[in-house]
Amino acid sequence: MDIDGVGGKLIEQLVDRELIHTPADLFKLDLTTLTRLERMGAKSAENALASLEKAKNTTLARFIFALGIREVGEATALNLANHFKTLEALQNADLEALQQVPDVGEVVANRILAFWHEAHNVAVVNDLIAQGVHWETVETKEVIENRFKGKTVVLTGTLTQMGRNEAKALLQDMRAKVSGSVSAKTDFVIAGDAAGSKLTKAQELGVAVLTEEEFLAEIQS
DNA sequence: ACGTTAAGCTGCGTCTGTTA
DNA sequence: TAACAGACGCAGCTTAACGT
Numbered sequence: 395m396d397i398d399g400v401g402g403k404l405i406e407q408l409v410d411r412e413l414i415h416t417p418a419d420l421f422k423l424d425l426t427t428l429t430r431l432e433r434m435g436a437k438s439a440e441n442a443l444a445s446l447e448k449a450k451n452t453t454l455a456r457f458i459f460a461l462g463i464r465e466v467g468e469a470t471a472l473n474l475a476n477h478f479k480t481l482e483a484l485q486n487a488d489l490e491a492l493q494q495v496p497d498v499g500e501v502v503a504n505r506i507l508a509f510w511h512e513a514h515n516v517a518v519v520n521d522l523i524a525q526g527v528h529w530e531t532v533e534t535k536e537v538i539e540n541r542f543k544g545k546t547v548v549l550t551g552t553l554t555q556m557g558r559n560e561a562k563a564l565l566q567d568m569r570a571k572v573s574g575s576v577s578a579k580t581d582f583v584i585a586g587d588a589a590g591s592k593l594t595k596a597q598e599l600g601v602a603v604l605t606e607e608e609f610l611a612e613i614q615s
Numbered sequence: 616a617c618g619t620t621a622a623g624c625t626g627c628g629t630c631t632g633t634t635a
Numbered sequence: 636t637a638a639c640a641g642a643c644g645c646a647g648c649t650t651a652a653c654g655t
Contacts, residue, residue: 573618573620
């Protein structure tokens with residue numbers, strides 16, 4: 395769920411000390427428990443608790459991604475959320491229904507079915523919701539016409555004006571497909587500072603390259 | 616076969632808590 | 636108070652697996 399201040403080392407400590415047993419237990423932690431941990435002062439503990447509180451307000455796509463189902467990463471989770479709209483619908487989907495989702499074939503569909511088949515997983519999901527984890531209803535927003543709609547876009551280099559995630563979310567809102575690698579099917583490459591091999595490949599393949607400034611000018615118009 | 620994605624690893628810079 | 640150390644975010648890269 396991408397919670398700031400709650401990383402691998404902290405989770406490791408919490409699990410080792412048996413302070414948490416499931417992801418839902420994270421939301422039951424208090425300041426006293428956290429400050430007893432190594433390298434955890436009051437400030438860090440407060441930050442972690444604030445991040446946890448903030449993380450309760452999430453999106454269906456992020457929640458699905460956070461379930462940690464194999465083969466279901468950020469992109470697939472987003473597709474599943476947009477397709478099924480609710481967690482219940484995803485939970486009740488059969489093999490055939492799952493395969494209607496872009497990028498989901500038999501293998502991924504079976505992974506999802508196997509996840510829901512485990513009673514423990516269902517219990518953790520229910521517990522997370524009981525702890526206050528929630529999300530806005532997925533609505534199909536009206537998308538205004540734009541240059542990136544339906545196109546495949548790749549981000550490379552460091553974007554200085556806006557974060558990479560912000561740029562990605564913006565492109566997804568414009569119904570662009572944000573991919574991680576450049577191919578002949580890529581429509582645009584947006585190159586920030588110190589762009590690496592992806593920029594070289596785009597140039598080799600003759601893919602349109604936009605600088606960050608050009609991209610910003612484009613979305614502001 | 617090809618394009619795409621997930622996952623894991625690495626290095627760097629920044630932030631923050633701890634310690635002297 | 637300053638220096639140090641750990642944790643983390645971010646980005647690039649590679650590999651393996653999947654979908655078309």
